[in-house]
Amino acid sequence: MxxxxxxxxxxxxxxxxxxxxxxxxxxxxxxxxxxxxxxxxxxxxPQRTAAPPVVFHYVPIIGSAISYGMDPYKFFFDNREKYGDVFTFKLLGRNITVALGPKGSNLVFNGRLQQVSAEEAYTHLTTPVFGKEVVYDVPNAVLMEQKKLVKTGLSVDNFRVYVGQITDEVNNFNSTDPAFAPFQKNVPKATGTVDIFKAMCEITILTASRTLQGKEVRDALDKTFADLYHDLDMGFNPINFVIPNLPLPSNFRRDRAQKKMSNFYQEIIQKRRQGKTDADESEHDMIASLMQQTYKNGRPLRDVEIAHIMIALLMAGQHTSSATLSWGMLRLASRPEIIEELYAEQVKVFGDSDGTLRPLDYDTQKVSLPLMDCVVRETLRMHPPIHSIMRKVLSDIPVPPTLAAPGTVNTEKSADSTYVIPAGHYVMAAPGVSQMDTKVWRDADKFDPKRWFDKDNVANTSEDKDEDVDYGWGAIKSGGNSPYLPFGAGRHRCIGEQFAYLQLGTILSYFVRRYSWTLETTFPGPDYTSMIVLPQQPANIVLTERK
The missing domain is CATH 1.10.287 (Helix Hairpins)
Structure with a gap:
């Protein structure tokens, strides 16, 4: 005053x-x-000598929130031209230091626990949705153990069962959902327009619940579960990442839904422990696997831990898979000739002498459908589900000279570093920048699945040169140095990667076998208003049923 x-x-x-x-x-x-x-x-x-350059902004606190939020990739590419691969921008009062390129991804994904923390960055967003005692609500060592326990359930034996279950669910959806009504009348070469994003949202939750979640969850999808899922899903709002725990109606609904869904899963677990369910129908799902697992100290998982892990698997996997499937269907719609090549591949591998196609199976799909594999990889290259991945900086991080902009070597520091990212900042990786970089990929903005057959063009995406590291959930390549990282790298790499390839390949194969399709109008642009990059509406395709 x-x-x-x-x-x-x-x-x-x-x-x-x-x-x-x-x-x-x-x-x-x-x-x-x-x-x-x-x-x-x-x-x-004057700016601090060792600090990364700061993106110019007009309004303090708000900083670059508007330009970043409207189009993150344009923001990244534009500022890389001005400042190099490492720069800081202001985001609603936070200092966000971006590290681009493969070396930038490696700096973020493989940072030491003493330097960076995913838990500090995300727990206020994920814990209200997933629940306590799992994921980022526990120390990193416990999280790594939980990832190992989940990975045990993602076995090849289970995958072999899942292919048939996924196919059955997609076929049932196509045969009953009103969106596919034109194809339910036995009309030859029927044609219909489908909102493919809406359809894929439903298909992915149906297939994930049938396989990983279990019969009880699948049976509940047409009841109150759907409403609970929706209310819980609203917790993944960007505002909750920036300003957590706001007294919003959506957050109140989220909290109520989390409690009810937690109780729902715990009731399933208790009935199974009491032998009140058919064990044969649930032996391949994740609940059954987790009920048999123990931590290193011999303690079995508590029912509440299993329940909250199941919520995390459902929420995290559904968003990314539905987005990727939608983009894959839309990209193929823009290149209908590739759809026919995929169909020819199916006929070659699964065709019988009577003109029919044998059922899909895991082992054949994995090794005998190279073009389908390339389509999935190319879709993930152009449309990684998450555009920005953050860690909280716990202690100062020296930036290697090979990562910072040319001519910015800090003479006051050692020759081993240029900038220093200070504690308290957030450090951000954006693997999608490398995946669309014209300096790395030929015709980077073109959907070209066959590029993956060209070893000269994709050889630098291999992780063979990376060391094997066991973070507590099994040895993997440390990754980080590749320009293709749709599932992340390091200790927080997505353990559902192989299941995702299975789910994506099986669902796309079903559509290729049954339909050809084209875009209704033009190819939709990306929608950056949610945490996952989705296609803008309308995202319609025109399907034509095969003979």
Missing amino acids: EVVSSLIQATPVLRDLSPVAQAASLAVIIPVLIVILNIVAQLVL
């Missing part, structure tokens, strides 16, 4: 105004002064 009074006294024009007019004038003048001071500070005040 003293500052405001001094400003009025120092400004003759304001002194002569009525109190109401003074207040209205100050409401305009003060924000303008703040913006001017912010601009002057960026242009005049």
